[in-house]
Amino acid sequence: MKKLIFLILIIIFNISIFSITIGLYKAPPIVIDENSGFFNDILKKIADNNNIQLKFVIDSQKNLIEKLRNGEIDAIAPLARTPEREKEFDFNKEPLFFEWAVLYVREGLHLNSILDLKNLKIGVMKTDVFYTGENGIKDIIDDFKIKVNFVELDSYEEIFELLDKKKIDAGVVPRFFGLDEEKFYNVKKTSMIFKSIGGYIMYKKDNNLGKYFDLIDKELRLLKEDNNSYYYKMFNKYFEPVVRKETPEWVKTFIIFGLILIVLIISLSYVYSKLLKVKIKSRTHLLNETLEKLKENYNELKSSRNLIEEIVELSPNPIYIKTVDQKIRFVNTSFAKFLNIEKKDLIGKDLFDIFSGLNNKLLEDSVIEDIEVIQYNKKGYINTFDVIMDGKTYYFKDYKTIINLNNGEKGILVLWMDVTENIEYQKKLEKNNVELEKINEKLFEMINIVNMLGxxxxxxxxxxxxxxxxxxxxxxxxxxxxxxxxxxxxxxxxxxxxxxxxxxxxxxxxxxxxxxxxxxxxxxxxxxxxxxxxxxxxxxxxxxxxxxxxxxxxxxxxxxxxxxxxxxxxxxxxxxxxxxxxxxxxxxxxxxxxxxxxxxxLSSKMNIDVVKNAYLNFANKLALIAETHDDITGQHIYRVGELSYYIAQKLGLPEDKILEIKEFSPLHDIGKIFIPLEILNKNSRLTDEEFEIMKKHTIYAERLLGNDPYFETALKIALYHHEKYNGGGYPFNLKGNQIPIEAQIVSLVDVYDALRSKRPYKDALSHEEVMKIILNGDDRTSPKDFNPLLLDILKKYSEEIKKIYNTFSD
CATH class of the missing domain: 3.30.450.40 (GAF domain)
Incomplete structure (x- = not known):
């Protein structure tokens, strides 16, 4: 019978032991290897106390996440909680430690600010929240709108190895890893820190598994509340040697020298002690009087402090004091009343527990703000945020400043200024503005319609x-x-x-x-x-x-x-x-x-068409007058119109633009009406001075065409048809697509027609000779002077262009 009972007990004991496989990635001193590290020791201690069998697997963070997805392991640690990860996996609730990112640089590189990272190579761990997470290094770089080259790696060790070899310029690692490993590499820590996080365990969504991690949370919370617990012994074992720096030799020498000096001073003091006794006695009475005054000042100071505490207590604004690790040390009645929690129940509590679910982003932002407040001694209004309580959204601005706590520790005083009314009024005002904009939109459309009349x-x-x-x-x-x-x-x-x-x-x-x-x-x-x-x-x-x-x-x-x-x-x-x-x-x-x-x-359109047709006919007459100095028959301007029209069609321009080019290209040299006849009629080559005068015919066109929108295309052609596609033309030395397309077309046609036409100072050339000159170039022109697309059309439709020219030739 006893054997049977013993056997049953053994079976019950074996059933009660639960096995969990946790994947770890190396991040000394938190995780050193499978058997050692702060994280390993704490979890093994909790597991032993609760009959949980733990198995640790070491791999890269990227591989471990894939293994968790495939069901090869039950959990990964340590990881920060992020909204993306929480969609796919669960996390335990109690962080095992708090950490933040530190930027290290290679030996010899000096950075004064985040802007100095421009165009540098920055090493990061691929799946690290310090890299791609919210407020990670990528977010920060994007906010500053600077370009860097991120080098994605599988571990923090690789980052330090590449920094040591100077293959990257900077790297992002956790604070404790940097302190533990920096002595093994030629790397330099900067003052740039960011994104405070908690170290959690991420596990697959499983209700049974969740119960065991709830048990681990409970044990971990109890260990953290006891200052003499195993948790703090392990913390001191792994972290204190890292944080505490070795005393430099010069300090030791200074201490020995100081001790010798003290012995000497004591010796001299003994000699003079007799003389000093008289003075001491005379001053004792004075010191007693001073002590009495100090007591009075202390009592006044104490009264003032009590008065300040009373003012804070009566303030309608929520006020609380916390430590850097987010533990509450003091709250006023307004803060407790807002959260609907007794003041006594808030003291000593973790803000992560109190605000969990109310506004997770507020918690993350708050930790980063706290680090900046303490590190840079910042104070003032930092942020505007919202909190939902009992279905209602409240808006606050938080004021933060450093405060000294009783034990000499630095704390942070936080005051919330309720701005709910202001925000709601602003939203209402924005809504009214939207409605007003709709009314204005109708009004502006009506104005546009009326404006179109002119x-x-x-x-x-x-x-x-x-x-x-x-x-x-x-x-x-x-x-x-x-x-x-x-x-x-x-x-x-x-x-x-x-x-x-x-x-x-x-x-x-x-x-x-x-x-x-x-x-x-x-x-x-x-x-x-x-x-x-x-x-x-x-x-x-x-x-x-x-x-x-x-x-x-x-x-x-x-x-x-x-x-x-x-x-x-x-x-x-x-x-x-x-x-x-x-x-x-x-x-x-x-x-x-x-x-x-x-x-x-309709009435205006009819009248305008009549006037503009008359105006265009008059302009064409002027153009014909201007051209007769070079072309007695006047056929040149008509050929330019027809050839330009043909090329514009083949280029696929809009129909209205094609018609404008046909209508206005004959006006390309209308400015010549203002050029002196002795220059226009000269049968020999122009001098440099004469040519400079001749070039002004492009600008003179504006005197006739003016700024009338109807003649906009005509003016572009007249002004720019002597510009060259590769630059060097006149009057403005434009290049490429800076030259309007209509002017580019007329420029090519004008050169083609001029080469084919007989003039007093030159013979006419055949179509084939002109094509060879334009496509290959000579001392007068180069194919680079023209848009390549237009040259392709000229070459492809060579015969058609030849027929058009012949149709309008003498």
Whole structure:
């Protein structure tokens, strides 16, 4: 019977032992190897106390993460908690230690600031949060907008090895690793530190595994709360030798010398002691009086301190004092009340436990801020953050400053200034601004429409599309609409929204089909409009296509107005047949405004076209006059126009640009009208002074063409057609695509035509001779003077260009 009980106990004992495999990566003194390191010893101690069998595996951090994903190990340590990692794995809650990153540099390199890292090679561990994590070195470098070269490695040892060999310029390692290993390498620590983190255990998502890590957290918390525990013995064993520096020899020598000096002073003091006794006695009374005053000052100081504590306690702003490792030493009532926790329950607690889940980013940012406050003695308002309590979001600005604690330790006093009202008001103001911007947008669109009345509107259809859509947008009721014009016996649709504009434009509609309101605004029902169309259309096929192209309407608002003797403009807005709306007074006001704009545009367009055609004809006459000094027949300017038009087509430019090039390229030498006749008529080569005068014909063109937008293309051609693609041309020595494409085209055509044309001072050349000169170059020109794309077109379509020239030759 006893054997049976013993056997059962053994089975129960074996079942109760749980095995966990934890992957470790080397980071002395935290992890030295499989058997030693601060991390190893603490976990083994906790595991032994709770019948947990631990197995450690050493590998790179990158490989261990892959092994955890594949289920080859149960956990990895030590790692920082990040939102990305928490999506895939779980973490224990109690950090085993706190750490931050330190920047080391190779021997001989000196850095004054983060900006000195520009274009340097920085070694980093691939999967390290100090590298790619939030507020890691990559984030910091990006914030400063400087370029560096990151060298990704598998371990911290590789970083120090490459620094030692000067294959990289700088490297990022944890503080404790740097202190432990820096003596073995030729590396230099900088004052640049960043991103404080906690060292946690990351494990695969498993409820049973989570229970054991909760048990480890509980044991770890108890060890950390006891200053005499195994945790602090191991901490002193591994970290104190690293942190504590060996006393330099010169200090020892100084101490020995000091002791000798003290012995000498004591000897001399004994000799003079008798003499001093009298003075001491006389001063004792004075010292007693001073001591009494000090007691009085101390009592006053104590009263002042009590007064300050009382003021802090009564402050409506949350105030607390903490240590660098985020332990709370003091809180006021406002802070405790905000968190809804008793003051006594907050003292000694870890902020990571209190704020966990409220704002994780606040915790991470706060640790980094604390390091800066202590290291650089910073103080003042540091950050604005939000905290959600009971479903409501509160906004605060935190004020931080260093404070001396009772044990001489440096602490941080934090005051939260509630700015919730300001932030909420700002958000409300931003919302109002968005609504105001929408109103302003409509206003600016209306202004743009009105401004267009004074500009050259080439795309009339596009403008009326825009006008119609905006009228519908501003209307309270309209769903779609149309703009059309009756001209003589024809009725043509210019624009339509909702209706099939392509079909409507193709229909051959008679002018009598269009409803005319005689300058008045009229509203018809959909039924009235349908009856009218059925009655007025005398072509059944056209009527059917018309009815198919237009939407059925509940109401239609129409106004017609005369814009010339035989032209009538029709503007219509429609309400969909299924709509519950009807036209309002606001719709009528908008409608009247838009029909007036449409009328003005069409009238202006007609008048402008007449004037500009006359202007262009006059300019062509001037160009012909200017050219007759070189080309008596005047055929040169027409050939330039046709050849430029052809090349622009082959280049694939927009249709309107191609037409402008054809229309305006004959004006390329219009500035010659201002060049003296003795220079223009000279049959021999021009002198340098004469040539400088001749070159000014490009600039003189602006006197005739001015700044009229209509002649913008003409002016570009006249100004820049003597510029060269590789530079060296005149009047501005432009290069490449700095030269407008229309001027590049005319430049090539002008040279081609000039070489082929007979002049008093030269013979005409054949097409083949000219092609050879332009494509290969001579003492007059070089292929580098022209855009390669244009030369390809000239070469590809050589025969066609030859035919065009011959068609317009004498």
């Amino acid at each position: 500009t050259n509107i080439e795309d009339l259809y596009g403008y009326f599309d825009y006008l119609l859509k905006f009228a519908i947008k501003l209307s309270d009721s309209a769903d779609y609409g149309s703009i059309s014009i009756s001209r003589g016996k024809e009725w043509k649709f210019i624009s339509a929204v909702g209706h099939d504009i392509n079909v409507l434009r193709e229909l051959k509609l008679k002018s009598e089909y269009m409803i005319q309101t005689g300058e008045e605004l009229k509203i018809f029902t959909g039924e009235e409009l349908s009856n009218y169309n059925n009655m007025i259309f005398d072509d059944e096929e056209t009527k059917n296509k018309f009815f198919k192209a237009i939407k059925k309407t509940k109401e239609i608002m129409i106004a017609t107005t005369g814009i010339s003797k035989d032209r009538i403009l029709s503007f219509a807005l429609d309400i969909d047949i299924n709509s519950q709306k009807s036209f309002t007074e606001n719709d009528k006001l908008i409608f009247k405004a838009f029909i007036n704009i449409a009328k003005t545009i």
